[in-house]
Amino acid sequence: MPEPCKPEPILRGVLFDLDGTLLDTAPDMAGALTALRAEEGLPPLPFEQMRGHVSHGSKGLVDIGFGTALAPERFAALRQRFLDIYAASLCQGTRLFPGMEALLRALESAGIVWGIVTNKPGYLTDPLLHTLGLGARSRCVVSGDTLAQRKPHPAPLLHAATLCGLAPGDCLYIGDAERDIAAGRAAGMRTAIARWGYIDAADRPQTWGADAALEAPADTLSRFFPDARTA
Structure with missing residues (x-):
C-alpha cells in the first residue's frame, strides 16, 4: 500500500524580503x-x-x-x-505596499510572528525601518551584512528562523526575486512569490519552484493562513 501523504507543517511565522515585497522602495x-x-x-x-x-x-x-x-x-x-x-533620501517616497499593513496586523492578531530577510545592508535597512515604525514590530531583521552569506544562500533565512524561535519548516518566506525563492527552498521553508513586486519582463517566475504566486498581500492569508482575518 502507498504511504499516506504527510500533512504540511503548520506555519507559525512569515519572513519577508524587503525591497519589492514588504516595502515599495x-x-x-x-x-x-x-x-x-x-x-x-x-x-x-x-x-x-x-x-x-x-x-x-x-x-x-x-x-x-x-x-x-x-x-x-x-x-x-x-x-x-x-x-x-x-x-x-532614504525614505521620501518609500511606503508599505498597498494591503501590507492589513496583512501585518492580521498576522500579529493571529499570533503569527513576522520578520525581514534582505540583502540590503544594515546601514540602509535599519534607519528605513525605524522611520516607518516597523523595526520594533518585526521579530527579526537580517540584513545583507548581518552574516558572511547573502541570499540565495539559505544561511540568512536559517538565522532569521532561529531569531524567531522557529524551525525552518514553520516559516513561509515571501520574495519577488528568484534568489529569494532559491534561498527559501534551500532553507526548507515554504515559499511564495510577491507578484506585486519588482519582477522584470525578462523574469520567468513560473520556473522558480515556489509553493505559490501571490497577486496581493492579502492572498497570503487565503493561501497559507485561512484562519487569520484582516481588520
Missing part, C-alpha cells in the same frame, strides 16, 4: 539613479524600466543606468555615489 531607489544620471549629464530613464531592477539593488540599478561594460573602478565609483545619494 522604487520611488527613492529610482530617484537616486535619476539624480546620479543627471550628475553624469544623462537624461532620466522611464520609471518602469528602473522599477524592474530595484530588487537587484545598487548593482542592478547601476547596470541599467550605465551599462554592464564599465571598467571595475568606474562601476565601483558610480555604485558608491548611487548609495550616497540614496542614503541621503
Whole structure:
C-alpha cells in the first residue's frame, strides 16, 4: 500500500524580503539613479524600466543606468555615489505596499510572528525601518551584512528562523526575486512569490519552484493562513 501523504507543517511565522515585497522602495531607489544620471549629464530613464531592477539593488540599478561594460573602478565609483545619494533620501517616497499593513496586523492578531530577510545592508535597512515604525514590530531583521552569506544562500533565512524561535519548516518566506525563492527552498521553508513586486519582463517566475504566486498581500492569508482575518 502507498504511504499516506504527510500533512504540511503548520506555519507559525512569515519572513519577508524587503525591497519589492514588504516595502515599495522604487520611488527613492529610482530617484537616486535619476539624480546620479543627471550628475553624469544623462537624461532620466522611464520609471518602469528602473522599477524592474530595484530588487537587484545598487548593482542592478547601476547596470541599467550605465551599462554592464564599465571598467571595475568606474562601476565601483558610480555604485558608491548611487548609495550616497540614496542614503541621503532614504525614505521620501518609500511606503508599505498597498494591503501590507492589513496583512501585518492580521498576522500579529493571529499570533503569527513576522520578520525581514534582505540583502540590503544594515546601514540602509535599519534607519528605513525605524522611520516607518516597523523595526520594533518585526521579530527579526537580517540584513545583507548581518552574516558572511547573502541570499540565495539559505544561511540568512536559517538565522532569521532561529531569531524567531522557529524551525525552518514553520516559516513561509515571501520574495519577488528568484534568489529569494532559491534561498527559501534551500532553507526548507515554504515559499511564495510577491507578484506585486519588482519582477522584470525578462523574469520567468513560473520556473522558480515556489509553493505559490501571490497577486496581493492579502492572498497570503487565503493561501497559507485561512484562519487569520484582516481588520
